[in-house]
Amino acid sequence: MTTKLAPALASLAMASLSLSSGAMAQQQPAEDIDSTELSYPVVITPTRLRQSLGDVPASVTIITADTIRRYGITRIEEALRLVPGMVVSRASGNEYKINYHGTDSVTPRRLNVLIDGVSAYRPGFSRVDWPLLPVALEDVDRIEVTRGPNSAAYGPNSMMAVVNILTKHPKDVDQGMVSASVGSHHENGATARLATKLGDTHLYATADNRRDSGYDHITLRGGAHDSTRVQRLNLRSATDLGAASSLELQASIVDSKRDIGYVQDVFQTTDPDIKNTETQVSGKWTRALSSNHELQIRGFHDKLSTKQTWLTCPYKALLVPAFRTFILDNANLVTTIIETQTLSTGDPVRDAQIAAQLNTILAPVGGILGGFQTACGTTDQNMVETRTQLEAQDTYVVSEALRLVGGMGLRYQSADSGTYFGGKVGNTVRWLFGHAEYRPTSATTLNVGGYGESNSLGRSTFSPRLAVNYHLGEGQSLRAVYSQGTRTPDLGEVKSNWTETVTNLSPLVMGSSTGRFHFYDGNPNLTEERIRSLELGYLLMARSAGLTLDSRIFDDRLTQLMSAATGIDALTVTNSGRVRLTGAETQLSWDFAPRWSSWLSYAFLLNRQASTPVETTQYSRHSGGLGLSHLLTDDWRLSLASYGSTGNGYKESRYARTDLSASHTFRLGALPSSSTLVMSYLHTPVINTYLYSVGAYQSSYNDRLSLHGTVRVAF
Numbered sequence: 001m002t003t004k005l006a007p008a009l010a011s012l013a014m015a016s017l018s019l020s021s022g023a024m025a026q027q028q029p030a031e032d033i034d035s036t037e038l039s040y041p042v043v044i045t046p047t048r049l050r051q052s053l054g055d056v057p058a059s060v061t062i063i064t065a066d067t068i069r070r071y072g073i074t075r076i077e078e079a080l081r082l083v084p085g086m087v088v089s090r091a092s093g094n095e096y097k098i099n100y101h102g103t104d105s106v107t108p109r110r111l112n113v114l115i116d117g118v119s120a121y122r123p124g125f126s127r128v129d130w131p132l133l134p135v136a137l138e139d140v141d142r143i144e145v146t147r148g149p150n151s152a153a154y155g156p157n158s159m160m161a162v163v164n165i166l167t168k169h170p171k172d173v174d175q176g177m178v179s180a181s182v183g184s185h186h187e188n189g190a191t192a193r194l195a196t197k198l199g200d201t202h203l204y205a206t207a208d209n210r211r212d213s214g215y216d217h218i219t220l221r222g223g224a225h226d227s228t229r230v231q232r233l234n235l236r237s238a239t240d241l242g243a244a245s246s247l248e249l250q251a252s253i254v255d256s257k258r259d260i261g262y263v264q265d266v267f268q269t270t271d272p273d274i275k276n277t278e279t280q281v282s283g284k285w286t287r288a289l290s291s292n293h294e295l296q297i298r299g300f301h302d303k304l305s306t307k308q309t310w311l312t313c314p315y316k317a318l319l320v321p322a323f324r325t326f327i328l329d330n331a332n333l334v335t336t337i338i339e340t341q342t343l344s345t346g347d348p349v350r351d352a353q354i355a356a357q358l359n360t361i362l363a364p365v366g367g368i369l370g371g372f373q374t375a376c377g378t379t380d381q382n383m384v385e386t387r388t389q390l391e392a393q394d395t396y397v398v399s400e401a402l403r404l405v406g407g408m409g410l411r412y413q414s415a416d417s418g419t420y421f422g423g424k425v426g427n428t429v430r431w432l433f434g435h436a437e438y439r440p441t442s443a444t445t446l447n448v449g450g451y452g453e454s455n456s457l458g459r460s461t462f463s464p465r466l467a468v469n470y471h472l473g474e475g476q477s478l479r480a481v482y483s484q485g486t487r488t489p490d491l492g493e494v495k496s497n498w499t500e501t502v503t504n505l506s507p508l509v510m511g512s513s514t515g516r517f518h519f520y521d522g523n524p525n526l527t528e529e530r531i532r533s534l535e536l537g538y539l540l541m542a543r544s545a546g547l548t549l550d551s552r553i554f555d556d557r558l559t560q561l562m563s564a565a566t567g568i569d570a571l572t573v574t575n576s577g578r579v580r581l582t583g584a585e586t587q588l589s590w591d592f593a594p595r596w597s598s599w600l601s602y603a604f605l606l607n608r609q610a611s612t613p614v615e616t617t618q619y620s621r622h623s624g625g626l627g628l629s630h631l632l633t634d635d636w637r638l639s640l641a642s643y644g645s646t647g648n649g650y651k652e653s654r655y656a657r658t659d660l661s662a663s664h665t666f667r668l669g670a671l672p673s674s675s676t677l678v679m680s681y682l683h684t685p686v687i688n689t690y691l692y693s694v695g696a697y698q699s700s701y702n703d704r705l706s707l708h709g710t711v712r713v714a715f
Contacts, residue, residue, distance in 0.1 A: 040475075040541055041548075045114075045144040045164040047435045047449060048153055048393065048405050054477040055437065057447035057467030058150065059537055059552045061587060063143040065168075067599075070629050071641045072661030072678035074181065074708055076137060076165065077130045081625055081643045083145045084585040084601040086161075087618045089655075091689040092699060093185075093214015093226035094258040096130040100147060100161035101556070101581050101605060102618030102649065104563050106692060110487050110529070112150070112158040115165045116250065118282055118300050121157055123413035123427075124385050124420065126490040131228050133165070134252035134280055136208035138179060138191045138712075139234060141168045147585070148554065149485030149533045151463035152449045155431055156488040159531050170195060170202035170238045174714040183678075183708030185701070186227075187212035203237035214259070216702040220694065222261025225271055230256040245287040254278045264693045265312055265500070269376065272310035279303050292397040299390045309380040312502060317371030319502065319515030322361045330354075364510045375509050377502035383417035406434035415491050422497040427456045445469040457494045461486045461528050475542055481535040489526040493562060493573055496522035523573050532557045546591030556581040563614045579615040582606045595631040600624070607649070617690045619649030635665045647688075651696035656683035673713045680706045 040052035043060050053060060061083045073079045077096045080086045087102040099108035109126040112119060115135050120128050143165050150158040177193045188211060195204035214226030235251045258274045265272070282300035289295055317323050333354070344351060355368060362371035391409035398404060414426030435449030450464040465483035472478060498520035509515045537552035561577025583605040591597045602624035610616050623645035631637050639661045647654035663676040686700045 040539070043144050045162055046146045046150060046153060047437065047447060048433075049395070049403055049435060049437055051437065053541070053550070054471060054539055055445040055447075055469050057449075057465060057469070057479065057481050057483075059147040059535070059550055059585070061145040061147060061601075063145070065141055068137065068140065069663070069674075069676070070597075070637065070661075071627055071639050072659060072663070072676050072708070072710075074137070074183075074187075074678070074710070075131075076133060076135070076140065076143070079143060080145070080163065082599065082601060082627075083147065084587050084624060085147060085583075085603040085605065086145070087620070087623070087645070089618065089689065090687065090699070092218060092261075093212060093224075094131050094228035094260075095226075097618065097689070098128070098130065099618055101583075102607070102620070103160075103558070103579055103581075103615045104561075105618035105649075105652075105690060106614060108618065109157070109490075110160040112154055112162045113165070114154070114162060116167055116282075117164065117298065118280075118389075119154075119157070122304065122385055123387055123491055124383060124415035124417070125492040126157060126487075129276070131210075131230060131258070132254055132256050132276060132278065134232060134234065134254050134278065135165060135167055136191050136193075136206050136232055136234060138177065138193060138208070139167045139206050139236075141166050141172075147552075148481065148535055149463070149465075149483045149531050149556075151485035152451050152465035152483060153433065153435065155433070155451045155453050155463070156455075156461060156486045156528060159485040159487040159529060167234075167236065170204050170236055173204050176715040177712065179710060179712040181708065181710040183212075184703070184706035185213050185216075187708065200241075201237050201239040203235070206232070206234045208232040208234075215699045217698075217700045218261060219698045220262040221268070222271055224699070225259045225261035227259040228256070229258075230254065244289075245285065247286075248284045249282070251281045252279070260308070262694075263308075263310070263381065265310075265379070266693075267312045267314040267374070268310050269313050270311040272308050272381070275307040277305045294395045296393045296395070297391070298393070300387075301389075302385075302387045304385045306381070306383045306385075308382060309378055311376060312379050312500075313374040313376040314500075314502065314515075314517060315372050316365040316375050316509050316515075317362050318517040319375070319505075319509050320362055320365060320371070321516075321518075323371075324518050326358070326361055375502075375505045375507055375515070377505040377513070377515070379419075379500050379502045381417070381419050383415055383420060385413070385415045387411060387413040401439045403437045404435070406432075408432050413491070418499075418501060420492060420496055420498050422499060425491055425495040427491060429456070430454045443471045445471075453488070455488050457489055457491070458527055461488065475540060477539045479535070479537040479539070481533070481537070483533045483535075485531045485533070487529040489523075489528070489562065492522065493526055494522045494524055496520055526562060526573065527560060527575055529561050529575070529577075530559050532559075546597075548589045549586070550588075551584070551586040553584045554582065558615075561611070561615065563612050577611045577615060579610040580606075580608045582608065597629045599627040601626075613650035614690075614692075616649040617652060619652065620645035620654075621648045622646045637663045639663070644683075651688055651690040653686060653688040654684055655687065657681065658683065668713055671713050671715050673711070675712070676710045678708045680708070682706070 040054040042052055044050050046056040046058040063079050063082055068079055081088050085101050087099050089097040091097055097105050097108050100111050113128045146162040150162040173195045175195050179191045182188045191208045193206040209231050211229040215224045218224045233253050237249045239247045241247055256276045260272045260274055263272045280302040284298045286296045359367040365371050389411040393407035395405045409431050411429045416424040431453040433451040438446045447467040452462045454460045463484050463486055467481040469477050469479045500517045500519055502515050505513045533556045535552055535554045540549040557580050559578045560575040562573050563577030585603045588600040607616050607619040625643040627641040629639040642658040644656040659680045661678040665674045682704045685704050686698050688696050690696050
């Protein structure tokens, strides 16, 4: 092994300098590199260095564009079902709740999502709007999922895992491509991409349009009002600025409309549909300072505008400022009054005292009798969120035994909403990161790294990671990893001043057409959520047998979790949550015959010591999937995939689905073309989702069977 490994390591070290870490896997796919140089596939996400799977300090799942096409996968969200331990729940047609190892499904935000290294997180409430991601599925080259804390490389919000969606490099796409799809649930879409070269610049533009009608039934007020319409335009270019430098530019605009049947307003009378417009621009400049030294500078700016208005008819009492103090002091009683419209504690004397107190407070709206009459008007949850970031990264190869990467960054982000914040709020984030890969022997790799961050919302954090990989022999390695991760509070958790303002009131309330009800305040004393993780892993890659196996056992302790509810009876969030996650995972890919390929994923998870049932709302003791694909002829392929989870969490249900896809490649005249038909059978047609304000609700389809067809033409 030693004689083969040494030149491979040298080649790996030098290759990391010629390309930026964000473009490495795109300009030269890992599969091609692997076939000529290395014993393992190559990834870039875990450490920001280009490393083989046998040397990375983490478990990694790679989902290629070929796998996505082979199994007829139509959404990035659904592709993540291939990842062991990944929880993918579709609460409504336009709301996916995705988290690694689950925990809090109400606001799943402990998983970082990157698109070519740029985080897709929203600064206001740390959410990921999966259906609105600014990338078309046709542009995805591969998805790298780092399973386990990766705050040491990408900072807070990379607490549980990192999903890095890598798009196709402009040099690697067809000159033109069009595709169209149609399916059940009024799902249809169209994509067109054009590519060209102008001097030393390669570029392409992709236009994408998607829509679907969502579920047939949802047991919430408003029912299955959950259609989605999304339009995307993406531009990407790569320019060679000479022998030693390059410039990559990207720009995108996403326009969408989502039908929403319910928000946390028990008085809504019309649908609070959402219109979003997002624009993003980014650039990455890479310069080879020498044969073993590279500098990369990346910047981006993102702006998201959200428009959401509806008609609401609250009780007049809620618009009386003094009533807020009464709510805080008598939360249970207020809930009873709203639900039953009766005032009774069982103690006549106490009832009389409360009635007198309420009559005094509500005198401006006619006392108790007038206070619990309604007034109707318009309210909104409009918001504008922005992020501007600049980061510098330096990669240096000291020798064949030592590689270093480090850098610093600065980000300013803001959220402007009269409802959520009472205006505009923002914060500044600064960070330093570094990672060292050291090979003391030909069989041993040490990875040491850390990420320090200063956030104006709270105290500074540091997330370290230490790992050792030991190569047992050709294609086999063991790894042991210790890491810590964090998730810092977002603007909503710290600076919320959530006030529902109702305008155009009819009838007038206290002589005014505008009224306000203060709903929720942020907690400026919040600190970061933390995870401490231990992992032991084994990787086997038998090239001659077409077999790759990755297994691991882990123990994760999550503390200081912000898992408290927000509602009338819980108006503050604290760091009192905790949970312990222990288990084992395995993933297998096996091309066991010339025309056969397969994959297998399985996760066993124990969710223990949870401080609140909320931290078990995305928990399955057993989950996984199985795929089998057969190339029937040179132009016909048949693939079968099945996914399932046992749904052991609070208010959760099991999930099981089987997909059968048939694909055909052909020529439309001289143009290479393909068609795919996918038949999906939903073994469990009813999905449960938990919300603080309503408890569990159900979403379902009328039919368990659905169809989806796609035609693609390249030119």
